[in-house]
Amino acid sequence: MRIVLLGAPGSGKGTQAQRLVERAGIPQISTGDLLRAAVARGSELGRQAREAMEGGRLVDDSLVLGMIRERLGEPDTRRGFILDGFPRNLAQAHALERLLEALQQPLDAVVQLEVDYRELVRRISGRRTCADCGRVFNMLTSPPAAGELCPKTAAPHRLTQRPDDNEATVTERLRVYDEKTRPLIDFYRARGLLRVIDAEGHVDEVTRRLARALGAPLRAPRRTRGAGTVKAAASKRASAGAARARSGRTARRKRPSLRSSRSKAAAKTARVARGKSRRPGSSGRGRLKGKRR
Numbered sequence: 001m002r003i004v005l006l007g008a009p010g011s012g013k014g015t016q017a018q019r020l021v022e023r024a025g026i027p028q029i030s031t032g033d034l035l036r037a038a039v040a041r042g043s044e045l046g047r048q049a050r051e052a053m054e055g056g057r058l059v060d061d062s063l064v065l066g067m068i069r070e071r072l073g074e075p076d077t078r079r080g081f082i083l084d085g086f087p088r089n090l091a092q093a094h095a096l097e098r099l100l101e102a103l104q105q106p107l108d109a110v111v112q113l114e115v116d117y118r119e120l121v122r123r124i125s126g127r128r129t130c131a132d133c134g135r136v137f138n139m140l141t142s143p144p145a146a147g148e149l150c151p152k153t154a155a156p157h158r159l160t161q162r163p164d165d166n167e168a169t170v171t172e173r174l175r176v177y178d179e180k181t182r183p184l185i186d187f188y189r190a191r192g193l194l195r196v197i198d199a200e201g202h203v204d205e206v207t208r209r210l211a212r213a214l215g216a217p218l219r220a221p222r223r224t225r226g227a228g229t230v231k232a233a234a235s236k237r238a239s240a241g242a243a244r245a246r247s248g249r250t251a252r253r254k255r256p257s258l259r260s261s262r263s264k265a266a267a268k269t270a271r272v273a274r275g276k277s278r279r280p281g282s283s284g285r286g287r288l289k290g291k292r293r
Ligand SMILES: [Zn+2]
Pocket: 130, 131, 132, 133, 134, 135, 149, 150, 151, 152, 156, 157, 158
């Protein structure tokens, strides 16, 4: 299963990528990590990258592609990979396509995590951090409890907003993201690779939609890591999805087969299931963790 995940800042892409890593057993290839690792190792590519970065220049696409090529030669990518942070524009998408063709490892799917931008702006601009204990709250989804005291000061938390979490900045960030990604989306749609999933609602539900879109059974682990409800109200009815999730739990220890990720099967299951259900008993607290961006 070779996939690219696309999602706006705040769409929960990082969380879902992490879940894919855990449940599908394929590595996440982050170009940022590759760059840092190459620089740290002092490889030839790393040396060139460091020169570019120290000179205040952007690291060349060909350099990044070289690192991806190197990384894809490692054995853990034999069953697939999740590409994160690349491609970011059309030129990179073309270059990646050529590289993966040459390596005979073409993409199986490109998944776009779709979220309502107004909702994202609302969510991000609701974020507050306690200046004393550092805890992250969201005034919309996880405000401090009534009368809650800061463990550091024994007074109420001193809530502050990060300067780039205000509405205007977030809106601009999303606008730029949209402008850059739109052509990518068209590019992959034209190749029949694009799967669009609704990324609103509980993280577990989004993971289920992702699994359906990929045509891969992703088992839910016992422990639910990360959380975040965009629209807790969007999932009131129990449905077939919930039943499927329940029956899936019995086999959760087994690694899912990746051979089932053919794009045709995936296409069939990629229908956007808007706000179908949340697994009964799963946490509906809707905490927005500080790490999610
Ligand atoms: Zn505090």
